[in-house]
Amino acid sequence: MKRWSKISFKRIEPFLYLAPFLIGIIIFTLYPIFNVFFMSFKENYKYLTGEFSGYGFDNFVQILSDPYFIQSLKNTFSYVLIVIPISTCLAIVFAVLLNQNIKLKALFQTAYFLPMVTSVTAVGMAWKFMFNYNSGLINFFLNLLGFEGINWLQIASNNFAALAIFGICNILPFIIILLLSGLQNIDPLYYTAAKVDGANTLTCFFRITLPLLAPTICMVLIVNTISTFKVFNELFPLFNGPGIAYNLFTVVYYIYYQFRGLTPPKYGLAAAAAIILFIIIFCFTMIQLYVQKKYSLEENKS
Amino acid sequence: MKITIENLTKQFDNHLAVNNFSAQIESGQLVSLLGPSGCGKSTMLNMLSGILTPSQGKIWFDEDDVTDVAAEKRGVGLVFQNYALYPHMTVLENICFPLEIQRVPKAERIARAKEMAQLVHVEDLLDRLPKQMSGGQQQRVAIARALVKKPRLLLLDEPLSNLDARLRIEMREEIRRIQQSIGITTIFVTHDQEEAMSISDAIILMKQGVLQQMDKPQELYDQPKNCFVADFLGNPTINKLNAVYEGGRLLVEGMPCDIETSSVPASAPLYLSCRVESVLINQKPSSIKGTIIDTYVIGKENIANIQVGNSRVRAYIDSDSALRPTEEVTLSFKNKGVFLFDANSGERYI
Numbered sequence: 001m002k003r004w005s006k007i008s009f010k011r012i013e014p015f016l017y018l019a020p021f022l023i024g025i026i027i028f029t030l031y032p033i034f035n036v037f038f039m040s041f042k043e044n045y046k047y048l049t050g051e052f053s054g055y056g057f058d059n060f061v062q063i064l065s066d067p068y069f070i071q072s073l074k075n076t077f078s079y080v081l082i083v084i085p086i087s088t089c090l091a092i093v094f095a096v097l098l099n100q101n102i103k104l105k106a107l108f109q110t111a112y113f114l115p116m117v118t119s120v121t122a123v124g125m126a127w128k129f130m131f132n133y134n135s136g137l138i139n140f141f142l143n144l145l146g147f148e149g150i151n152w153l154q155i156a157s158n159n160f161a162a163l164a165i166f167g168i169c170n171i172l173p174f175i176i177i178l179l180l181s182g183l184q185n186i187d188p189l190y191y192t193a194a195k196v197d198g199a200n201t202l203t204c205f206f207r208i209t210l211p212l213l214a215p216t217i218c219m220v221l222i223v224n225t226i227s228t229f230k231v232f233n234e235l236f237p238l239f240n241g242p243g244i245a246y247n248l249f250t251v252v253y254y255i256y257y258q259f260r261g262l263t264p265p266k267y268g269l270a271a272a273a274a275i276i277l278f279i280i281i282f283c284f285t286m287i288q289l290y291v292q293k294k295y296s297l298e299e300n301k302s
Numbered sequence: 303m304k305i306t307i308e309n310l311t312k313q314f315d316n317h318l319a320v321n322n323f324s325a326q327i328e329s330g331q332l333v334s335l336l337g338p339s340g341c342g343k344s345t346m347l348n349m350l351s352g353i354l355t356p357s358q359g360k361i362w363f364d365e366d367d368v369t370d371v372a373a374e375k376r377g378v379g380l381v382f383q384n385y386a387l388y389p390h391m392t393v394l395e396n397i398c399f400p401l402e403i404q405r406v407p408k409a410e411r412i413a414r415a416k417e418m419a420q421l422v423h424v425e426d427l428l429d430r431l432p433k434q435m436s437g438g439q440q441q442r443v444a445i446a447r448a449l450v451k452k453p454r455l456l457l458l459d460e461p462l463s464n465l466d467a468r469l470r471i472e473m474r475e476e477i478r479r480i481q482q483s484i485g486i487t488t489i490f491v492t493h494d495q496e497e498a499m500s501i502s503d504a505i506i507l508m509k510q511g512v513l514q515q516m517d518k519p520q521e522l523y524d525q526p527k528n529c530f531v532a533d534f535l536g537n538p539t540i541n542k543l544n545a546v547y548e549g550g551r552l553l554v555e556g557m558p559c560d561i562e563t564s565s566v567p568a569s570a571p572l573y574l575s576c577r578v579e580s581v582l583i584n585q586k587p588s589s590i591k592g593t594i595i596d597t598y599v600i601g602k603e604n605i606a607n608i609q610v611g612n613s614r615v616r617a618y619i620d621s622d623s624a625l626r627p628t629e630e631v632t633l634s635f636k637n638k639g640v641f642l643f644d645a646n647s648g649e650r651y652i
């Protein structure tokens with residue numbers, strides 16, 4: 001009897017160590033995910049009483065005919081399509097520069113990474129001042145260069161540009177860190193070999209650095225596409241909401257809006273929007289993984 | 303192409319890597335830069351290739367002063383210890399790369415690359431990536447890549463260190479064959495004396511940035527200029543006995559020795575160095591006595607370890623020798639392979 005309990009304890013023991021974390025995940029992650037999934041199909045759902053009239057696609061039909069939701073899809077897609085390529089290209093340039101043996105290298109690296117350890121909201125407040133029409137730094141420099149200042153925050157049609165600029169600069173440090181680690185894995189001997197053969201900096205960059213950095217760039221693209229699809233935090237410090245004239249809904253903001261912005265809140269619609277966002281991100285990630293896999297397979301074949 | 307190195311010096315922060323180095327390398331020769339780690343041989347190589355700029359001195363390629371010429375304009379081919387093949391390019395692309403930089407038309411560069419691949423025997427591997435090949439194959443590709451732009455000088459930086467023992471012997475013969483077949487002046491950096499002895503026309507032996515001796519391999523072994531050269535070359539290493547010149551005769555470990563000496567300062571500490579094959583046991587009457595410590599066999603050779611005074615001496619013995627440990631023996635020396643050095647300066651007297 002004693003022997004049996006010893007063996008069974010050995011079997012259970014690992015699960016005891018896993019339990020705290022597992023319980024946390026189940027309560028705070030898994031349960032909400034399933035809940036949202038079911039909620040999105042419940043028609044006329046009343047959160048407080050838990051009543052609903054039946055399962056169906058009513059929520060999806062409703063949000064897909066909601067102009068704000070269509071606008072949020074458009075904004076989110078534009079945001080991803082603009083922020084990801086520009087920020088990645090800029091980050092590659094900065095990472096390569098930061099990887100050179102320059103004077104004050106540590107100082108530059110610290111300066112570039114500082115925004116990463118600061119909260120989005122704090123950085124956003126700083127950007128809000130920089131975007132200011134009359135006294136902002138950005139317009140100041142535009143004026144210096146002979147351009148007219150732009151009213152970034154108060155004119156609705158300029159809001160998206162302000163958001164994209166803020167988004168690009170905000171995501172840059174993170175990409176630079178990842179790319180720098182990739183760059184440091186490239187053997188400097190390749191450059192010595194190429195230099196002895198007479199390769200210039202550009203040839204080295206396109207024929208050596210870029211191909212050897214490709215796996216890191218792929219990883220950066222996947223991680224950041226997921227995170228930029230969820231653009232939300234950036235809206236608050238700049239506009240206190242979805243743009244100056246309800247013109248800058250993003251999908252996550254739309255979800256938040258259905259929860260908090262309406263009385264009574266429409267949980268069903270929020271859940272349906274969340275499911276649609278999930279499907280979009282899932283598809284994009286699958287496409288990227290497929291491309292990456294095919295790319296690396298081809299490389300192995302040749 | 304003839305290379306002339308004139309008073310070359312390289313100073314790093316507070317470390318003198320190469321010190322007042324002068325040498326001349328004849329056209330078409332394969333010369334080894336030999337020396338222990340940190341003796342400045344890689345620094346020498348990097349200065350020849352143009353990667354490093356010398357602090358002082360000049361380098362001449364034939365009649366051209368190339369001291370201040372950039373690496374890419376010197377026309378040197380460089381092979382690295384770990385090959386440094388571009389991992390994302392196939393063998394063909396790797397060999398083509400130097401020509402691609404020179405903007406050689408595609409058809410021509412492929413033709414030239416294939417010709418090189420044939421020379422180094424990798425013509426069947428053109429579509430492979432570096433990681434799909436063995437170390438020896440990668441080394442061949444690296445040599446082809448260095449040679450494809452028809453350099454005037456081929457520099458090899460410890461090219462065999464990453465290979466296993468058997469492959470090392472095969473590859474060093476290959477390097478010699480390739481070098482001979484195109485007749486290119488080649489400098490080969492190594493810390494392995496056997497490698498250097500087996501393939502070079504001449505060896506430059508370095509120690510702490512200073513050229514010790516430059517000579518044909520056999521000359522270096524037979525006629526070392528100083529104690530370091532004698533110690534560095536030879537396997538098993540040379541025997542070293544304490545000696546002193548007193549009262550008109552040489553005392554070895556306190557015992558009188560009949561080796562002819564002249565112009566040796568009296569009472570200065572000396573080393574009598576003798577090659578293992580130059581020690582004779584119990585063959586001539588001699589007053590140098592020793593005690594056998596042990597005997598052992600390496601391959602086909604039987605070696606005895608003998609205590610002489612405060613030093614140990616190794617000597618070859620017959621395989622059927624009856625010598626046993628603790629036995630007293632008489633030692634004498636052949637004429638060849640016996641040297642007398644100053645113990646402090648390393649200077650050679652005989």
